[in-house]
Amino acid sequence: MTVIATPVSTPASSSSSSTSSSSSSTIGGLADNFQTFLTLLTTQLQNQNPTDPLDTNQFTQQLVQFAQVEQQINANTSLTTLVNLQQANQATQALGFVGQTVTLNGSTAQLSNGGSAGWTLQSPSAASASISITSSTGQTVFSGNYSLNKGANSFSWDGKGNDGTQWPAGSYTIHVTAKDSSSNTVSVSTQIVGTVSSVDLTQNPPLLEVGGQSYTISQVQSVGVSSSTSGSGTGS
Numbered sequence: 098m099t100v101i102a103t104p105v106s107t108p109a110s111s112s113s114s115s116t117s118s119s120s121s122s123t124i125g126g127l128a129d130n131f132q133t134f135l136t137l138l139t140t141q142l143q144n145q146n147p148t149d150p151l152d153t154n155q156f157t158q159q160l161v162q163f164a165q166v167e168q169q170i171n172a173n174t175s176l177t178t179l180v181n182l183q184q185a186n187q188a189t190q191a192l193g194f195v196g197q198t199v200t201l202n203g204s205t206a207q208l209s210n211g212g213s214a215g216w217t218l219q220s221p222s223a224a225s226a227s228i229s230i231t232s233s234t235g236q237t238v239f240s241g242n243y244s245l246n247k248g249a250n251s252f253s254w255d256g257k258g259n260d261g262t263q264w265p266a267g268s269y270t271i272h273v274t275a276k277d278s279s280s281n282t283v284s285v286s287t288q289i290v291g292t293v294s295s296v297d298l299t300q301n302p303p304l305l306e307v308g309g310q311s312y313t314i315s316q317v318q319s320v321g322v323s324s325s326t327s328g329s330g331t332g333s
Contacts, residue, residue: 191303191314194293199307200319204287205270207308208256215253216271217288220245224283226275230254233268245275245285268309288318 206214218226229240238258252271256264275283291307304311 188296188298188303191296191298191305194305194314194317194320195296196293197320198290198292199305199317200288200290201307201312202286202316202318203289203310203312204272205268205310206289207291207310208254208264208266208269210266212266213253213255214269215251215290217290218245218250218252218271218273219286219288220247220250220275220283222247222277222283224275224277224285226273226283226285228252229272231270231272232264233270238264238269245283 200217204216206216208214214230220226224245226243226245227240228243229237231237239254240259243252254269254271256266258264271287273285273287275285277283289307293305293307295306297304297306297311302313302315304313305317306312
């Protein structure tokens with residue numbers, strides 16, 4: 098049973114309705130208060146005692162309060178417009194990913210019938226790694242020891258266990274424990290490569306579906322297929 102562990106070039110980095118409802122409710126409340134304040138001020142002016150008119154300082158303070166409320170309403174309206182524009186931009190950006198091959202932060206990849214599951218392992222230094230792969234139920238289906246180069250390393254699993262058993266198509270998660278030449282622990286991050294099949298625009302931010310898993314745009318590290326160099330590893 099053969100597992101391919103190949104160093105590759107480092108991929109380049111790439112970016113609710115409840116919020117909108119809450120904002121609209123807040124603006125509506127301010128607008129009601131604004132109209133109530135205006136009504137009270139107008140009524141006060143209409144019914145003031147001619148012999149004892151409203152104090153000038155008090156009237157000025159009320160006008161200032163009137164202006165502050167109006168400015169707050171305008172500011173909240175502008176912020177709501179900006180939020181809506183941002184959400185529309187996120188939706189447009191997300192739709193552009195459909196059909197694209199992307200590299201994402203994650204450790205769970207899909208194994209297809211007759212295919213393989215692949216990951217990119219990012220190591221800050223050369224290291225010796227113990228790698229295991231588990232099924233969606235948490236069962237260990239494969240394990241082995243490999244050498245990682247500094248940077249990005251491509252790891253591909255053909256779906257066969259250590260005993261040669263062919264595991265069925267599904268979701269599989271990789272686990273990596275690594276140490277450098279001085280036996281110091283090395284933190285290795287994992288990424289997956291897949292094709293965006295659809296976008297869920299009902300979520301904020303929108304979610305990209307890759308291999309049956311959902312990801313945000315912020316998890317996308319690169320778009321397109323990365324180039325690779327040769328190298329291999331063999332499991333028992």
